[in-house]
Structures are given as structure tokens and as C-alpha cells.
Amino acid sequence: MISLNRSSFLNNPSISGSNIPSSSTQRRPAASLKVVASGSNNRSGDRNGSVLIESKLMESPVVEVEPKCSVGGGVQDVYGEDSATEDQNVTPWSLSVASGYTLLRDPHHNKGLAFNDKERDAHYLRGLLPPVVVSQELQVKKMMHNIRQYQVPLQRYMAMMDLQERNQRLFYKMLIDHVEELLPVVYTPTVGEACQQYGSIFMRPQGLYISLKEKGKILEVLRNWPEKNIQVIVVTDGERILGLGDLGCQGMGIPVGKLSLYTALGGVRPSACLPVTIDVGTNNEELLNDEFYIGLKQKRATGQEYTELIQEFMTAVKRNYGEKILIQFEDFANHNAFDLLARYGTTHLVFNDDIQGTASVVLAGLIAALKSVGGSLSDHTFLFLGAGEAGTGIAELIALEISKKTNASVEETRKKIWLVDSKGLIVNSRKESLQHFKKPWAHEHEPITGLVDAINEIKPTVLIGTSGKGGQFTKEVVESMAAINEQPIILALSNPTSQSECTAEQAYTWSQGRAIFASGSPFGPVEYEGKVFTPGQANNAYIFPGFGLGLIMSGTIRVHDDMLLAASEALAAQVTEENYDKGLIYPPFSNIRKISAHIAANVAAKAYELGLATRLPQPKDLVKHAESCMYSPTYRGYR
Numbered sequence: 001m002i003s004l005n006r007s008s009f010l011n012n013p014s015i016s017g018s019n020i021p022s023s024s025t026q027r028r029p030a031a032s033l034k035v036v037a038s039g040s041n042n043r044s045g046d047r048n049g050s051v052l053i054e055s056k057l058m059e060s061p062v063v064e065v066e067p068k069c070s071v072g073g074g075v076q077d078v079y080g081e082d083s084a085t086e087d088q089n090v091t092p093w094s095l096s097v098a099s100g101y102t103l104l105r106d107p108h109h110n111k112g113l114a115f116n117d118k119e120r121d122a123h124y125l126r127g128l129l130p131p132v133v134v135s136q137e138l139q140v141k142k143m144m145h146n147i148r149q150y151q152v153p154l155q156r157y158m159a160m161m162d163l164q165e166r167n168q169r170l171f172y173k174m175l176i177d178h179v180e181e182l183l184p185v186v187y188t189p190t191v192g193e194a195c196q197q198y199g200s201i202f203m204r205p206q207g208l209y210i211s212l213k214e215k216g217k218i219l220e221v222l223r224n225w226p227e228k229n230i231q232v233i234v235v236t237d238g239e240r241i242l243g244l245g246d247l248g249c250q251g252m253g254i255p256v257g258k259l260s261l262y263t264a265l266g267g268v269r270p271s272a273c274l275p276v277t278i279d280v281g282t283n284n285e286e287l288l289n290d291e292f293y294i295g296l297k298q299k300r301a302t303g304q305e306y307t308e309l310i311q312e313f314m315t316a317v318k319r320n321y322g323e324k325i326l327i328q329f330e331d332f333a334n335h336n337a338f339d340l341l342a343r344y345g346t347t348h349l350v351f352n353d354d355i356q357g358t359a360s361v362v363l364a365g366l367i368a369a370l371k372s373v374g375g376s377l378s379d380h381t382f383l384f385l386g387a388g389e390a391g392t393g394i395a396e397l398i399a400l401e402i403s404k405k406t407n408a409s410v411e412e413t414r415k416k417i418w419l420v421d422s423k424g425l426i427v428n429s430r431k432e433s434l435q436h437f438k439k440p441w442a443h444e445h446e447p448i449t450g451l452v453d454a455i456n457e458i459k460p461t462v463l464i465g466t467s468g469k470g471g472q473f474t475k476e477v478v479e480s481m482a483a484i485n486e487q488p489i490i491l492a493l494s495n496p497t498s499q500s501e502c503t504a505e506q507a508y509t510w511s512q513g514r515a516i517f518a519s520g521s522p523f524g525p526v527e528y529e530g531k532v533f534t535p536g537q538a539n540n541a542y543i544f545p546g547f548g549l550g551l552i553m554s555g556t557i558r559v560h561d562d563m564l565l566a567a568s569e570a571l572a573a574q575v576t577e578e579n580y581d582k583g584l585i586y587p588p589f590s591n592i593r594k595i596s597a598h599i600a601a602n603v604a605a606k607a608y609e610l611g612l613a614t615r616l617p618q619p620k621d622l623v624k625h626a627e628s629c630m631y632s633p634t635y636r637g638y639r
């Protein structure tokens with residue numbers, strides 16, 4: 001296999017010598033090619049008559065061409081074309097050749113036993129594999145069989161990560177074909193445990209680490225990443241990983257997991273995804289005392305030192321990847337998350353999954369729940385336990401949706417939404433001492449400290465847990481909700497499962513099977529008095545992959561709240577009668593690619609309507625367009 005890639009060998013003059021063609025599509029037979037490269041990023045060798053140069057570009061367009069999008073050219077166009085910046089225009093073309101043993105070690109091109117006889121001959125693989133040739137489907141079946149042998153979830157996680165590093169297409173095929181079974185493995189809850197253990201299970205780098213040591217050099221660091229046409233970055237500083245607190249540099253598991261869902265669930269090419277962890281230290285004493293900890297062993301930098309590092313990162317990202325790079329903030333602590341979103345929301349294409357993604361998915365669930373419960377959103381009263389990113393983000397989006405539907409001001413629509421934090425109900429008399437993001441939720445009321453008292457006083461129809469603390473929805477809490485509502489809507493959103501405010505079984509049992517329940521992390525079906533209840537998963541994984549695809553495929557340059565509403569409506573519209581009959585307010589994840597295409601289409605339509613989309617003209621059928629742009633993990637044939 002030979003491929004010619006545009007890559008960044010700026011620091012490597014020897015590779016841009018006369019043997020390197022200057023156009024992108026040239027191809028030569030492996031055996032006739034001789035290129036000598038030197039430099040730290042390249043190795044050269046001469047095996048079986050073929051020459052190997054490991055270029056910095058991991059996925060090569062020659063063999064990785066995706067099906068053409070129905071509108072707007074091929075995927076390279078749709079996804080890649082405009083992301084080159086003036087800096088990239090000076091990067092030379094480089095050549096990469098992989099064959100034989102090295103091809104089997106290249107996760108982007110390896111197919112293992114699925115290489116057919118012709119490919120084995122053409123690419124020097126004879127004898128390197130046992131004689132059998134199998135289909136990708138059989139490989140999936142075998143891997144699923146193997147993974148199911150592991151009883152410990154973390155072992156399953158490690159087996160999946162191992163596969164991702166061995167055979168990327170097989171990894172994504174498995175994840176797509178068995179999404180409901182594997183989501184809890186590569187994502188919440190297991191990813192939380194993986195982050196806690198990241199220091200000891202860390203094998204190969206899966207993303208970019210930008211620590212205080214890299215200050216002043218972030219642009220160079222970005223250029224060390226082997227891929228050039230990045231379209232989405234998920235970045236964390238590890239300070240609030242799920243509901244598990246400060247995990248410092250070990251938070252890397254989160255961007256890696258989220259981006260694997262961008263590909264599996266949203267169809268964004270793996271090579272367009274960049275996981276980043278910003279390491280400014282950790283305040284987690286246990287990690288600081290752990291000899292295997294992989295991050296900076298210091299307390300978190302704050303104030304100017306923190307702000308400057310983030311600023312350098314944001315500037316470098318835009319400079320390197322252009323205006324349309326999507327940056328998803330993930331699992332930052334409250335005290336930074338809101339500020340970062342406000343600061344960069346006007347200059348960059350940024351999206352905070354914990355504030356906005358969670359809000360959009362919960363709003364979708366509520367819109368869907370109205371079908372069973374009746375009334376419109378404005379008829380309901382909402383009580384939140386937890387007033388951080390998720391709580392205030394959801395509250396604000398509900399207020400916005402009601403305001404759009406009723407023409408009342410957002411200030412007015414906020415009045416039926418109440419939040420309880422660790423100090424009790426958020427009321428006017430507390431206003432002075434509240435953090436800025438809580439202030440809009442301070443309503444006129446006597447102070448109340450307990451959740452049960454707040455329920456009895458406010459009489460909510462919807463109870464939403466975003467506290468990050470497990471077990472907060474006690475029997476008394478659920479019973480209080482059931483006493484005042486025929487069908488109480490109870491959402492226990494904190495992640496992972498250990499932090500869920502209550503379990504599905506508790507919600508159904510304590511409400512005598514009347515609750516409409518969904519949780520952030522998955523719970524299995526529950527039987528109560530002969531009836532089986534299947535809880536839904538109100539997780540932002542429903543939204544961010546399709547949302548991101550919508551932004552990317554339309555070349556959108558800024559996120560607007562109306563796009564979040566558009567995403568919620570698209571998701572709610574995917575809940576079928578059959579789902580409602582089972583008490584579900586979310587469609588099953590097994591249909592997620594179709595769901596993501598609808599979300600992407602609605603988001604893109606809104607972006608075009610708002611004049612924020614730059615990829616013109618607007619495709620006629622946005623759903624079809626979204627589908628045609630999605631990455632497929634099916635193996636490519638190699639000539």
C-alpha cells in the first residue's frame with residue numbers, strides 16, 4: 001500500500017527532497033519505490049523490496065476514501081477542504097508506504113485475517129497471517145465473543161482500547177453494530193473507572209497532552225499530532241471528571257471516549273478527531289502521592305497562569321485548524337466552565353457538553369414525556385437537585401424553549417424552575433453570596449434546606465438530579481414526588497452509575513411503578529409487580545455526535561442556543577409510539593446513527609437559517625446529506 005499524504009514535515013527537510021512528489025494523487029508500486037527519510041518522526045526501512053516511511057499522517061486518503069457525499073463533493077471536501085490554514089499551505093507533501101509486517105501493525109489500515117489472498121500477495125503479507133481469510137462480520141462476532149468472556153468491566157474497556165490500537169475499523173464496526181452493549185464499556189460508567197486507573201492502564205498515547213511545561217509551545221505541540229485535517233477537539237482539564245471529581249491528567253479517558261462516539265454515533269472520521277487534556281496540576285492528594293500518576297505533580301494552577309495557558313491553546317487551535325474547528329469543552333469544573341463558554345463563544349466554534357449537550361438531551365426527554373403526561377412545558381414545575389453546569393444549563397434551555405413557545409420573557413419563564421444546591425433552595429435572600437451562574441434562579445421564597453421540604457412546598461411535576469452525588473433521591477424523596485403527581489417525571493442524571501441520585505429500581509418501586517424515569521448512566525430493565533419497565537438513558541451521547549456533525553457538515557462558525565433547541569426537537573421526534581408504550585422518553589441507542597443524522601440535519605438547517613453556515617449552497621435534503629457524509633467502518637479493498 002502506498003499513499004501520498006499532505007503532512008507536516010516542516011522540521012524535516014530531508015523528506016521533502018527530490019523523491020517526494022509535489023502533488024497529491026500520484027501512486028507507484030511499492031517495490032519500485034525508494035525513498036530515504038531521516039529525522040525523529042520517520043523511520044525508513046527496506047523490507048521485501050518495499051520501502052517504509054512512517055509519516056506523521058496516520059490515515060491516508062488514497063486508501064481511505066469514503067463514499068462521496070451526495071452534495072458538496074467527497075468527504076475530503078466536506079470535511080477537509082477548508083480546514084487548511086495559511087500555515088498549512090506551506091507544508092510539503094510527504095509519502096508514506098506501509099506493507100508487510102508494518103501494515104499489520106498499522107491500526108488505520110490493518111485488517112488482520114480479513115486481508116484476502118490478492119492483498120496478501122500484493123502487500124507482502126504472505127506467511128505473516130494464518131491461511132484462513134475471514135469476513136469483517138466474523139471478526140466482529142469473534143471479538144464480541146472474546147469480550148463477553150471478561151466479567152470485569154475494566155477488562156472489557158482495555159480489550160476495546162487494545163482493539164482500537166490494533167484495528168481501528170474493526171473497533172468502530174463493533175461499536176456501531178453492538179452500540180447498546182458496548183456504550184457502557186467505552187463510555188459511562190466504565191470510562192470513569194478507566195480514568196481513575198488511567199496511570200496504571202496507560203499504554204499508548206491516545207490524545208494530546210498539553211501541560212504547563214508546554215506553555216509558549218502549544219502551536220508546535222499541535223503540529224506534533226500526526227493528523228492535519230482536524231475538525232473536532234474534545235478538551236478537558238480533568239478537574240470534574242463525570243461525578244468523580246478532580247482526576248487531573250487521567251481525565252484523558254473522557255476526550256478519548258467522547259471522540260470515539262463522535263465517530264461511531266455521529267459518523268465523524270476518526271482522523272478528524274483530536275482528544276486533548278490540559279494539565280495544570282491536580283488538587284487530588286491521592287493522585288499527587290501516587291507514584292504511577294501520569295500528570296504534573298503539583299497543585300492546580302489558577303488565575304492568570306491558568307487563563308494564559310487556555311488562551312494560548314485556543315489561539316493556537318484556531319491558527320492551526322482554522323475558524324471552523326469545533327472545540328467541545330468537557331468536564332471542566334463549574335468555576336471555569338461557564339467563563340470559558342462565555343469568553344470563547346463569540347470568537348470560536350465552542351460547545352460545552354456538560355452545560356449545553358446535557359441541556360439539549362434533557363429537554364428532548366421532557367418534550368417526549370409530555371406525550372404521556374400531557375400539557376405543555378409551561379404547565380409544568382421543575383425542581384433541580386444540583387445547580388452546577390448540568391442543572392443551570394438544563395434550566396436555562398427549558399426557560400428558553402418555554403419563552404419561544406409562549407412569547408413570555410425568559411425572566412418570566414424561569415419562575416417555574418427551582419434549584420436546590422448544597423445549601424438548600426436557591427432563593428432571593430441568598431442572592432448576594434451566590435455564584436454568578438446561580439443568580440438567575442434565585443426566586444422569592446422563604447429559605448428551605450431539605451429536598452423533601454422543597455418538594456412539598458414547590459410541588460414540582462419534574463424532579464431532576466444533577467448533584468454529582470449518588471443516593472440523594474431517597475425513598476422519602478421519590479414518595480413525595482409520587483404523592484403529588486400521577487406520573488412524576490424523575491431524572492437521575494449524575495454519572496457514573498455510582499453517582500446516580502437513585503437507581504431505576506428505586507424510582508419504579510418507590511413510586512409504585514408510576515414514575516417516568518431516565519438516568520445519565522445506563523440501568524437494565526426492572527420488573528415491578530409483574531410489569532417490566534425499561535429505563536431510558538438521558539445521556540448527552542444522544543446529542544453531541546449529531547450536533548457536531550451538523551456543525552461540521554454546514555461549516556458553521558458559531559454555536560447558537562437555537563441550534564440546541566433544534567437538536568432537542570429532532571431527538572424528541574425520533575421517539576416512536578412503540579417506545580412510548582414501554583414508558584421510554586428516548587429512542588433506543590441502536591438507532592443512533594439515524595437519530596444523529598436527523599439531529600445533524602436540524603442543527604445545520606438552523607445554522608443556515610441564522611446565516612452561520614458557510615458551506616454553500618445549502619444541500620436540499622440535509623438528512624440524506626448527513627447520512628452520506630458519515631464515516632463507514634467497512635474495510636476498504638487495497639489494490
Ligand SMILES: O=C([O-])CC(=O)C(=O)O
Nearest residue numbers: 188242353354495539540
Ligand atoms: O459522560 C457522560 O456520561 C455525560 C457527561 O458528560 C458527564 O457526566 O460529565
Ligand SMILES: [Mg+2]
Nearest residue numbers: 330331353354
Ligand atoms: Mg461530561
